[in-house]
Amino acid sequence: MDFREKIGELLKKQGIQGDIVLEVPPQPELGDFAFPCFPLAKQFKKAPNAIAADLVLKIGKVDFLEKVVATGPYVNFFVDKPKRTEAVLRDITKRKDTFGSHPIGKGKTIVIDYSQPNVGKPLGIHHLGSTVIGHSLANIHKFLGYNVVGVNYIGDWGTQFGVLLSAYAKWGDEKKLQADPVNYLLSLYVKYSAEEEKDPALHEEAKAWFKRLEDGDPHATKLWTMFRDYNLSTFKRVYKRLEIEFDSFNGEAFVRDKMGPIIDDVKKKGISEEDQGMLIVRMEGDLPPCILRKSDEASTYALRDLAAIKYRFDTYKPDKVLYVVAQQQTLHFIQVFAVAKKLGFDNDKLEHISFGMMRLPDGKMSTRKGKIIFMEDVLDRAVEDVAKIIQDKNPELKDKARVAEQVGIGAVFFAYLMNDRIKDFEFSWDRMLDFEGDTGPYVQYTHARACSVLRKAKEEVSVDANLSVLNAKSEYELVTMLERFPDIVASVLHDYKPHILSQYLLRLSHQFNEFYHDCPIITAENDELRKARLLLCDCARQALQNGLGLLGIASPQEM
RNA sequence: GGGCCUAUAGUAUAGCUUGGAUAGUACGCGUGGCUUCGGACCAUGAGACGGGGGUUCAAAUCCUCCUAGGCCCGCCA
Numbered sequence: 001m002d003f004r005e006k007i008g009e010l011l012k013k014q015g016i017q018g019d020i021v022l023e024v025p026p027q028p029e030l031g032d033f034a035f036p037c038f039p040l041a042k043q044f045k046k047a048p049n050a051i052a053a054d055l056v057l058k059i060g061k062v063d064f065l066e067k068v069v070a071t072g073p074y075v076n077f078f079v080d081k082p083k084r085t086e087a088v089l090r091d092i093t094k095r096k097d098t099f100g101s102h103p104i105g106k107g108k109t110i111v112i113d114y115s116q117p118n119v120g121k122p123l124g125i126h127h128l129g130s131t132v133i134g135h136s137l138a139n140i141h142k143f144l145g146y147n148v149v150g151v152n153y154i155g156d157w158g159t160q161f162g163v164l165l166s167a168y169a170k171w172g173d174e175k176k177l178q179a180d181p182v183n184y185l186l187s188l189y190v191k192y193s194a195e196e197e198k199d200p201a202l203h204e205e206a207k208a209w210f211k212r213l214e215d216g217d218p219h220a221t222k223l224w225t226m227f228r229d230y231n232l233s234t235f236k237r238v239y240k241r242l243e244i245e246f247d248s249f250n251g252e253a254f255v256r257d258k259m260g261p262i263i264d265d266v267k268k269k270g271i272s273e274e275d276q277g278m279l280i281v282r283m284e285g286d287l288p289p290c291i292l293r294k295s296d297e298a299s300t301y302a303l304r305d306l307a308a309i310k311y312r313f314d315t316y317k318p319d320k321v322l323y324v325v326a327q328q329q330t331l332h333f334i335q336v337f338a339v340a341k342k343l344g345f346d347n348d349k350l351e352h353i354s355f356g357m358m359r360l361p362d363g364k365m366s367t368r369k370g371k372i373i374f375m376e377d378v379l380d381r382a383v384e385d386v387a388k389i390i391q392d393k394n395p396e397l398k399d400k401a402r403v404a405e406q407v408g409i410g411a412v413f414f415a416y417l418m419n420d421r422i423k424d425f426e427f428s429w430d431r432m433l434d435f436e437g438d439t440g441p442y443v444q445y446t447h448a449r450a451c452s453v454l455r456k457a458k459e460e461v462s463v464d465a466n467l468s469v470l471n472a473k474s475e476y477e478l479v480t481m482l483e484r485f486p487d488i489v490a491s492v493l494h495d496y497k498p499h500i501l502s503q504y505l506l507r508l509s510h511q512f513n514e515f516y517h518d519c520p521i522i523t524a525e526n527d528e529l530r531k532a533r534l535l536l537c538d539c540a541r542q543a544l545q546n547g548l549g550l551l552g553i554a555s556p557q558e559m
Numbered sequence: 560g561g562g563c564c565u566a567u568a569g570u571a572u573a574g575c576u577u578g579g580a581u582a583g584u585a586c587g588c589g590u591g592g593c594u595u596c597g598g599a600c601c602a603u604g605a606g607a608c609g610g611g612g613g614u615u616c617a618a619a620u621c622c623u624c625c626u627a628g629g630c631c632c633g634c635c636a
Contacts, residue, residue, distance in 0.1 A: 019577095026580060036579055038616065048616085074580070118636075159635055207634085252636090278634055286561070287632090294634040301636050330563060331631055356564080357629070364629095389599070407599090419572065423565070424629065430586090431571075435599055438572085438585040445599045453596050495576075503573060506584070513600060522596045537596095559599080 003079045006064060007033055014058050016040070022077075028477055031069070031076030032084075038073055048073030081476055082468040088483045092539040093463045098143075100485045100546050105146030111312050112138050112148060114324035115244075116251075118155035119231040120164050120185050121367050123238050123375040125427055126358040132413050133355060133421055134324040135244050135552045136498040140489060143550060149316050153308065154235075154251025156228050158301060160189075162210030164227060165220055166202065167192040169209070181230035186367070193368035211298045214256065228253070238375060242409060244552065255307035259299055262306045262343070266292065271342045281339050290335035305336045309345060320349050322496065327354040327422070353496045356424035365427075378432055383408030385433050386441070390559065397558055406554035407441050413553050414440025418502040438506050440553055443544060446509040449516065450541035451557040454534065457522050461538045465531035474515040475533070478540060481511045485543050489550065498551060505547045512540045 008020045022033045037048040037055070044051055052070035059068050059075075066078040092099045114134020117123050134150070141148045167188040168177075176184050196202040213220040232249070239245070263279070266272040272281050277295030292303040312321055323333060333352040341347040358365060365371050387404040390397055397403060415432050416425065435441040454461065470476065488504045521537055524530035545555040 021577075023579075026582095030580075034580085038579065041616070072580070116636095155636065163635095203635095275633075280633065289633060291633050296634085298634090300634070326630090327564070328630055329636075332636080334563095354564090359629085386599095393599075394597085423572085426571090428571095434586080436586085437599090439599085441599055442585095445597085449597055449600080456596060499573085503584085506573095510584080514602095516596080517592095517601050520595065524596095558597090 003064065003077075003084065004033065007035075007077050010059060010062065011035060011055075014055055017043075025074070025076060028473070028480075030071060030074075032079045032480070033077040035075040035077070036073060037075065081471070084483070085467050085470055085476065085479045088479050089467055089535060089539050090463075092482065092542055093461075093535065096542060097546065099542055100489045101143045101145070102486065102490070103145035104490070105141055105144045107147075108145075108319040109147040109149065109316055110141050111151055111316055111318045111321040112141070112324065113151045113153050113322065114138075115239075115246075116153045116155060116325070117231075117235055118160060119228050119251075120160060120189055121372075122182050122186060122231075123235060124365065124367065125373040125375055125378050126365050127375060128378075128412070128416050129326070129355045129358060129421065129425065130324045131242070131244065132416055132552060133353065133496075133498060134322075135242075136417060136501075136550060137322065137324070137353070137493075137496055139550045139552060140492055140498075140501075143489065144493070149248065149312075149318070150246045151248045151250065151312075152235075152246040154232070154249055154253075156224075157214075157252035157256055157299075157304065159207055159210045159298075161213055161224060161227075162206035162208065163189060163192050163196075165209040165213065165223055166206045168223060177230075181227075182234050185227060185231070190368060190370045207294075207296060207298065211296050214298050224253075238379075241376075241379065241405075242552070243554075250308075250311075252301065252304045252308075255304050255311055256299070258307040258311055259303050262303060262310065263292070265343055266339070269342065271339070281335075281342070283335060283338055287331075287335065287338075290339050292339075302332065302336050302339070305332075306339060306343070309336075309340050309350070310343075313345060318349060320351065322351050322353050324353045324355070327356055330354055351496075353421075355421035358425050358427055360427055373427060378412060379409060381429070382412050382433055386411070386435065389435065394559065403556045403559050406556050407435070407444055407559055410440035410444050410548070410553040411435055412440075413551060414443070414502060417498050417551055418506070420499050421497060440548075441559075443505045443509045443548060444553070444555060444559060446512050447541060447544040447548065447555045448557060448559045450512065450537050450544070453516075453521050453537055454541065455557075457530075457534055459534070461534050462531050463535065465535045466528050467532050467535070469529050469532050470536060472515075472519055474511070474518040475536060478511045478515045478536060481508050482539055482543050485547065489547075501547055501550060505544065505551075508540070508543060508547070512544070515540075 004022055007022060011020050022035055025031050025034045037051040040051050041048050049072055052073050052075045055075050056068050056070045064080050064083060066080055069076050112134050115127060115131040117127050138148050138150045164185060171188065171191070192202065209220065213224055266281060272279055272292065278291055279293035280289040280291050282289045290302050291300050293299060312318060330352065337347045337350045340350065360371065383404050386408040387400065390400055390404055411434070412432055418438065484504070488501055492498055492500050519533055521533040522530065524533055548555045
C-alpha cells in the first residue's frame with residue numbers, strides 16, 4: 001500500500017495540477033502526510049488557509065484514511081494506522097535479510113575503486129575514509145542487485161618507488177628489512193624525505209631509480225617485487241580483520257605494460273603535444289594541462305589512470321566506475337576524465353567520489369614527516385577499550401574477543417561514516433573511542449537489546465500476530481521509521497553518501513529505545529499484545545542488522 | 560593571481576539536491592528515571608543557522624558580494 005501515491009491521486013481528482021509534493025509534518029500529531037496549499041493561492045485567488053479548508057470538505061471520507069484535517073494552510077492526512085502497520089511489518093517478515101532492497105541494479109556492472117594504499121607505507125588512519133566509504137557503497141550496490149567489482153588500486157608504481165630504491169641503495173640493511181619490513185621501509189621513506197629537503201639532488205636520483213624500474217632493470221625489479229610483497233601481505237591482514245574483500249588488487253604497476261597503446265592513441269588522435277620534453281594534453285578553458293609523460297619519459301599517474309580506465313572498460317564493461325579518492329585529487333580526475341573523453345571513452349560513466357581530509361588537531365597528517373597514525377593502532381585501541389567495557393558490564397559473555405573486535409571496529413567505522421564525506425575529519429582518539437550517544441556501538445547495542453528480548457521471550461515470533469493492537473505512539477512511530485528504510489538505502493546511491501544511512505540508523509535506534517522503554521514486550525498485558533510487540537521488535541532488529549551490514553558493521557547478538 | 564570545497568549551540572554535527580509548520584541529534588552542563596524485557600539506555604531543561612544584499616507569500620536551504628578556514632594549480636600521488 002503506497003499511501004503517498006493514493007493521496008496524490010485523491011488530490012488530482014480535486015483538480016490539483018502539476019506534481020503533487022507531499023510532506024511529512026514536523027510533528028507526528030499533525031498527521032502522516034501534509035499537502036501545503038501556498039502555491040495554489042495564485043491559481044485559485046484565495047488564501048491558502050481557505051483552500052486547505054475547502055479541500056478537506058471536498059475530499060470527505062476515504063476508506064484508507066482515518067481523517068483529513070486542515071491545519072492552517074496545510075491539508076493533513078491521517079492514514080489508517082493498522083493498515084500501514086500491517087503493510088510495513090508483513091513486508092519485513094517476508095523479506096528478512098533482503099528487506100530494503102529492490103533490484104534496480106540488475107544487469108548493471110559498477111567498478112568501485114577504493115582504499116588504494118601505497119606500498120612502502122603502512123595503512124594509516126587517513127585510509128579509513130576511502131576504505132569504509134568504498135566498502136559501504138560496494139555493499140549497497142550489491143544489495144540493490146548490481147554486479148560490483150571492488151578494486152583496490154594499490155599505489156605500487158611511481159616516483160615514490162624511486163625514493164625507496166634510492167634510499168635502499170644508500171642505507172639499505174637486509175637484516176633490518178626482513179625483521180620488520182613495513183616499518184623499516186617507512187623509516188627509509190621518512191629519512192629520504194628529510195634528506196631530500198636538504199639536498200634536492202636526491203629527488204633527481206629517486207626519479208632516475210624509478211626510470212630504471214620502469215625500464216625493467218633486473219635489480220630494481222627484484223627489490224620492487226620484494227618490497228611490494230611484504231607490504232601487500234600486511235595490507236591483506238588488515239583487510240581480513242576489517243572483513244573487507246576486494247575483487248582485484250590490480251594497482252598502478254598492473255597497468256605499466258598497458259600505457260603504450262594510450263600514448264599511441266593520444267598521438268594518433270592528435271590531442272597531445274610535446275612541451276619541454278614532456279608529453280601533455282591541453283585542456284579546455286583555464287585548466288592546466290594533463291601531463292602524461294615526464295621529460296625523462298617515465299610515466300605519470302595520469303597516464304596510468306588512463307591505462308586503467310581502458311583496462312576496466314575492456315574487461316568489465318562497466319555502467320559506472322567510481323573513484324573513492326580524497327578531495328585533493330579533484331583536479332587530477334577532471335583532467336583524466338577529460339582526456340578519457342577525448343580518447344572516446346564515455347566519461348559520464350566515470351565519477352570521482354571525493355571526501356574531505358583527515359587531519360590531526362595540530363594540522364595535516366604527513367607520512368613523509370612521520371606524522372601518521374596507523375590503522376591497526378586505532379583498531380587495537382578501540383578493541384581494547386571495548387574489551388574492558390565488556391569485562392565490566394557483561395563478564396559472562398561468550399566469545400568476548402570476537403565481540404570486542406566487532407564493536408571496536410564498528411565504533412571506528414561508524415565514527416567516520418556518520419557524517420557527510422565532503423567535510424574534513426579531524427582525527428581524535430576521543431572521537432574514535434566513543435561508545436555512547438550517537439555512535440556505532442549505540443546502534444549495535446540497540447540491536448543486541450532487541451535480540452535479548454527475543455531470546456528471553458522463549459517463543460517463536462508469530463508472523464500472523466494481530467497487529468491492530470499496536471496503538472501506542474512509540475509503536476506507530478517505530479513502524480513509520482521502519483517503513484522508510486528501503487527509500488533510505490536507495491537515496492544513499494543518489495549522491496553516494498553513506499551517512500544518510502548512518503543517520504537513519506541512529507534515528508531508528510532512538511525510536512526503538514523509546515518503544516522499548518514505553519512498552520513492555522515480554523510482560524505485555526495480554527498474549528495478543530505480546531505477540532504483536534515481539535513481531536515489531538523482530539522487525540526493528542532485522543532493519544538494524546541489514547543497515548549495519550550495509551555499512552560494513554557487524555551486528556552481534558550480545559555485547 | 561585563478562579554481563574547487565567548507566562555515567549551524569561550549570564541542571562534534573544532521574537538515575541544503577526538491578524553499579514551507581516550533582532548525583533535528585549527540586557529547587559536555589542542569590534535573591529526574593533500575594522490586595519490570597540489558598543504564599553502551601530513557602525522560603526533561605538551557606544553548607546555534609559567519610556577515611551584508613537580493614529573489615519569494617515564505618530562505619539554514621536559491622542567487623550575489625564579503626569574511627574566515629581547508630585543498631588544488633606542468634614533470635608527487
